[in-house]
Amino acid sequence: MKPLIRLAAKLYPPRWRQRYGAEFEALLDDTNPDLKTALDVFSGAISMQIRTWSIGKILAVTASVGVLAAIGVVLAMPKSYSSQSVLKIATNGQVSDADRESIMAMANEVESRQMLTHLIQAHGLYPADRSRLPLEDVIEKMRSNISIIPIQSTSGSMPAFSVQFNYPDPVLAQRVTADLTSKLIDANLGQRSRIAFQAHAAHRELEPGLMLQVIDPASPAQPLPTPNVLLIAFAGLAGGLLLGAILAFRTWKIVAATALAGALIAAGIAWFLPRQYESITVVRITAPSPQESGSNINALASTVASRESLTQIVTQFGLYPKERGKMPLEDVLERMKRSISILPMNGAAFAIHFQYSDPQLTQKVAQLLAAKFIDLNFQQASATPNPVTLQLLDPANLPQNPLFPNTRNFAGLGLGAGILLGAILAFRFRPRPQVASS
Amino acid sequence: MTDPTFLVLASLAGGDKHGYAMMEDIHQFAGVHLGPGTLYGAITRMEERGWIKPVPSDDRRQPYTLTAVGRTYLREQTGSLSRVFDTAAQRLNRA
Numbered sequence: 001m002k003p004l005i006r007l008a009a010k011l012y013p014p015r016w017r018q019r020y021g022a023e024f025e026a027l028l029d030d031t032n033p034d035l036k037t038a039l040d041v042f043s044g045a046i047s048m049q050i051r052t053w054s055i056g057k058i059l060a061v062t063a064s065v066g067v068l069a070a071i072g073v074v075l076a077m078p079k080s081y082s083s084q085s086v087l088k089i090a091t092n093g094q095v096s097d098a099d100r101e102s103i104m105a106m107a108n109e110v111e112s113r114q115m116l117t118h119l120i121q122a123h124g125l126y127p128a129d130r131s132r133l134p135l136e137d138v139i140e141k142m143r144s145n146i147s148i149i150p151i152q153s154t155s156g157s158m159p160a161f162s163v164q165f166n167y168p169d170p171v172l173a174q175r176v177t178a179d180l181t182s183k184l185i186d187a188n189l190g191q192r193s194r195i196a197f198q199a200h201a202a203h204r205e206l207e208p209g210l211m212l213q214v215i216d217p218a219s220p221a222q223p224l225p226t227p228n229v230l231l232i233a234f235a236g237l238a239g240g241l242l243l244g245a246i247l248a249f250r251t252w253k254i255v256a257a258t259a260l261a262g263a264l265i266a267a268g269i270a271w272f273l274p275r276q277y278e279s280i281t282v283v284r285i286t287a288p289s290p291q292e293s294g295s296n297i298n299a300l301a302s303t304v305a306s307r308e309s310l311t312q313i314v315t316q317f318g319l320y321p322k323e324r325g326k327m328p329l330e331d332v333l334e335r336m337k338r339s340i341s342i343l344p345m346n347g348a349a350f351a352i353h354f355q356y357s358d359p360q361l362t363q364k365v366a367q368l369l370a371a372k373f374i375d376l377n378f379q380q381a382s383a384t385p386n387p388v389t390l391q392l393l394d395p396a397n398l399p400q401n402p403l404f405p406n407t408r409n410f411a412g413l414g415l416g417a418g419i420l421l422g423a424i425l426a427f428r429f430r431p432r433p434q435v436a437s438s
Numbered sequence: 439m440t441d442p443t444f445l446v447l448a449s450l451a452g453g454d455k456h457g458y459a460m461m462e463d464i465h466q467f468a469g470v471h472l473g474p475g476t477l478y479g480a481i482t483r484m485e486e487r488g489w490i491k492p493v494p495s496d497d498r499r500q501p502y503t504l505t506a507v508g509r510t511y512l513r514e515q516t517g518s519l520s521r522v523f524d525t526a527a528q529r530l531n532r533a
Binding site for chain 2: 022023027048
């Protein structure tokens with residue numbers, strides 16, 4: 001331990017060592033060389049270093065350490081991939097509560113301990129976790145990576161649901177999703193056979209039950225969105241500045257108070273800003289060639305976003321009432337055009353995004369835009385020998401949370417601004433060295 | 439009562455001492471074990487403030503002594519702490 005303590009003692013600033021070095025070494029010779037002493041000497045050296053630094057240097061070092069630590073955390077986070085399949089619920093009429101219960105029962109069966117244990121062993125999932133955790137915990141972890149989510153239609157019924165599995169290996173993510181999907185189909189078949197057997201035994205007429213169909217098999221796994229590096233780096237910067245201000249001025253209360261006030265004021269501003277929602281719908285493309293699908297979608301997009309088409313949508317839903325009173329229709333249509341995005345998805349589908357201030361209208365317009373694409377394509381297809389077909393894959397969602405303003409981001413910015421203000425105030429009102437009255 | 443500054447001043451009030459002697463003395467009268475880093479952090483601050491000063495010595499171990507300013511400061515601190523302790527004791531007796 002002695003060499004470690006000597007090394008820690010070398011971390012003191014040179015000027016300090018010049019003045020106290022010899023006597024400090026004499027003291028270290030007398031002291032018990034244990035870990036506690038080593039840590040004490042190390043923290044004393046750091047504290048003494050900071051005392052010799054200028055305020056700017058302290059803030060720069062702590063802010064840089066904060067940013068680097070935050071980026072390090074983001075980079076150290078394991079990458080995860082997600083694969084998804086979509087199952088359609090085929091029933092005679094609307095999906096009833098009994099159907100919902102039956103789907104829940106199938107989902108529970110698929111996520112049961114026995115089923116997940118089998119999948120873990122068959123695919124060799126979570127090898128590192130299995131070597132250090134009890135199987136129950138590994139099963140729980142796997143369960144948290146599986147999502148069986150209903151896809152709501154506009155009428156509120158549940159025409160389909162998606163099965164999603166997240167895993168660090170993209171190939172295994174897809175394989176396990178495929179297995180989970182086929183196990184759901186098996187569970188459905190089992191349920192249907194039981195119903196048929198019971199009806200037969202009771203001499204009742206067989207009621208056509210719920211049937212699941214795979215409409216989208218397990219997709220190649222896509223990387224899950226990584227956290228916003230800029231936002232995390234900013235949080236690291238803010239944390240570093242806060243620590244720096246506390247170390248430099250030793251008046252953490254001012255910095256903490258202004259940081260809190262900044263965060264609250266920014267969150268308040270976010271609350272009063274007009275909200276912007278986004279609804280997304282996905283349309284599947286079946287085309288003889290990818291080039292054909294691309295050019296076809298571009299042609300359809302220009303017709304759907306034409307002046308005539310958008311005017312009809314604006315009038316039908318009474319969109320942009322304030323803007324229509326203030327600016328010419330052309331400008332309103334231009335604004336609406338900027339709120340629509342058509343984004344291709346691996347050539348096999350495309351997503352339509354629409355942003356607006358009212359969540360219900362956002363959903364309705366996204367839905368109408370998708371319908372316009374499908375109708376226009378249908379009209380064109382009748383005159384073509386090898387037509388491109390479009391099919392609604394994901395109905396427009398009802399946005400729950402606004403896209404803008406993001407209250408958390410606003411509060412984070414307010415926190416950062418509050419810390420900066422606090423640092424300035426703390427510098428202005430920093431305590432002066434105490435001199436005892438004689 | 440674990441403020442290193444106060445403990446070092448209290449130790450030096452009993453006579454000049456070098457670092458290790460201060461550590462031993464403080465451990466004996468206050469039951470607090472000051473590490474070398476903490477002790478020399480306090481010594482550096484107090485010397486800058488003029489509360490203590492080194493005493494000439496031929497030994498590697500450097501002894502320190504209280505200055506008049508340091509003695510006054512310690513007296514002020516002890517006075518105010520005594521008032522706090524007396525008040526607390528009186529209130530405890532009444533309760």
